[in-house]
Amino acid sequence: MERIIEEIREDLDRRLAVAAERLADRGPAEDPACAAYAALLGRAPLRERIGDIFRQAVEAVVRGARGLPPDLADARAEGALRAGQGLPLTSLLGIYRLCGRVLWQALTEAVAAHDRAALPGLLPGAPALWEAVDRLADAAAESYRRAESAHGARERELTAALLDALLDGSGPPEEAARSAERLGLPERGRFAVVALGPGGTTGTGTAPGAGPGSGAPPRLLWRIRATGEVCLVDLGHHALESVRDLLAPLGVRAGVSPVVTAPVELAGAHRLAVLALRTAVAEGPRTALLDERLAAALVAADPELASRLRRVVLGPVLALPPEDRRVLLNTLGTWLTCQGSTTYAAQRLYCHRNTVSNRLRRLEQLTGRSLSDPAHVVELALAHTAVVQRPATAAPPPPSSPSPPAAAPPARTPAGTARRLPRPRE
Template sequence: MLRTAARRLLDRLPELTDDLVTKIREGDESYRAIVPADELWANAYEAMRVGIGAILQAPAERRDLAFAQQTARRRAEQGLPIESLQRTYRLGAQVTWNGFIDITAKDDPDDLPALLRTATHVWHAIDRQAVAAADAYRQRESELLGRSAERINALLDALLEGASEPALVSRAAAALDMPERGRYAVVTMRLPTRQDGDGETPRPDAIGRMRVLWRLRTDCEVAVVCLDEASLDELCAAMGPLLSGHAGVGPVVGGLAELGTARRLAALAMRTCAGDGPEIARLDRRLPSVLVVCQPELSGHLTEGVLGPVLALDPPDREVLLGTLETWLRCEGSAARAAGRLYCHRNTVFNRIRRIEQLTGRSLARPRDVVELTLALDAVRLLAVG
């Protein structure tokens, strides 16, 4: 009886398709905006033909599930919400079942009670189609999202490596949803040594009024920050709670095409960090130290020529003098402040400074000598020279 009704229903497919398409488009703005009307009609016609025809076929010959999966993949590629897709199956079930009722009531009214007992069979078949479609949709959506993420990462990597071709920058701006021109800064962060059980720390896509793109590289983590009107001071303050180690901040650049330069300079600034604790180094406040790390060979010659006699001392004596010099420079030549930090008398500081001057032949009263001593000390601390 159900197969007989199905054969008769196939003759009314154009009418049923018109009814289904009208219901879909009237109640769903997404379909109206995304799926062309002629495509929707042809797809609905074929879906109902295959779906109703499945009743006439052996289970091994049914093509309705494969067609549902094919349609779902297409809708995922078009960007149709999955809720809209699932709604079409509910509407399709209503139209199809009403068609069975109408056909049977008109041609074989005495069969209506028996037909009602087949309702679960019809609805179960359509439910299987809906489930198959949902699974295929989610799988295709996952594939598309993966490809999209790979494309975005590839474009961001190209920019960070210095690519600046106008066409690539334009594609990157569209994919990253970032303006081509604007105030940008790059922050590099040294990757921490992870312990077993450590998880990834979630990274925010916005810090205050600044938008952030994160990229994990082999040697560090990189943050591309669209500053808008924010300053580097605001950026450093906002990054502070996210740090677990050393970080470097490059200069403000004027667009995506300059991210390669900003990333390289941020990495150089990060190399001026010393010690084990969290520290953020701004390029514009570490330029002398950056010059030292950029030229290790010349820095070695400078250190040997300036601090050679100090480095030749026994390690304990050497570290006392180098520590005193470093503290003196940080305290801007104040013996009292330096003594407070070194936990000694100010006369002790003066005695150590005089000894440094005697050994090096430099005077901390002469600006040029102060520059040489500062750069040589940076080389010792940052490059392990000596």
């Protein structure tokens, strides 16, 4: 192959120059790879690029015949350059394949013009030519992928930095506006923030699926942190409740902020999402929307006050043996869920209504609070929420303030007649 090429080199170079001109003129209309290159470079640079590939392939064949490796530096530079310019990889590889076909055609024509009898001797060299073209294309593709990967990493780092600026709110309002613009977020819109608990992950860092309703789903921008993942949701016209459907397939605990309308409000929404996450207890909804759990959020917002609430209101109950404690707390929680109905609570607990009433009476006696007093019910409900958010694993120490009496006096009705049991709804 080397000897044949050397004999026809001048004629071959002339034919390849003509072929490069023809491909630059007609190729964009006939070949997708040429069309993509022409749109990116223009006609003259495309002609030069095709000529360079011809030259590199011929030199690679000659070097191979001499036992030398091909020079791949130009192919690697081409791959990195086109990756940065956004040329599709298929177009990059396509131009090498096209040049390989045209080069073989020009080579056979030059050999036939020089000595037709030498054509059979050209055939054994065909694999060497295609190997040379393939190695050039592989080197360009490898460099392209490395450059694309590095570019993608930089883009991810930039996106993470922009999200941090929005979610942390450490900069001035104009910085939030600039970050939102670079992320492609509207100046005014409907946004929410989702916080996933530690160990929770989307697995891909991208949108887990399409939301309900017609049109495009909400846009999700994920940020992975040591404490868990955070997601900025560009809701568009979708309802906030659609976020629950988006997160359902992930099977993780999540807190969702209320809707905000400007990027500068996203830092506050992030804090509320984290607070909502703290209300998403194991036995409750996996996705907690803050506006649906405001009372629980009040408890979660101040851990020190929540701890005191547990001790002062439910301290005597928490001091009971574990099984007694579990029964009374479970009964109270079920009664609250059933809106104060002992009948419905008994059905859920699979016991008699009188059993529920007896347990509630004992709870009143231990806590000194009456379930017929709305203020006392609020205290018990909040204290129960504090226990659920942070279950007691051992009997707590006595509260520092005076404890309520072990057995509270019977509650008095406005008429002055005593009754021993609360009168919850039936």
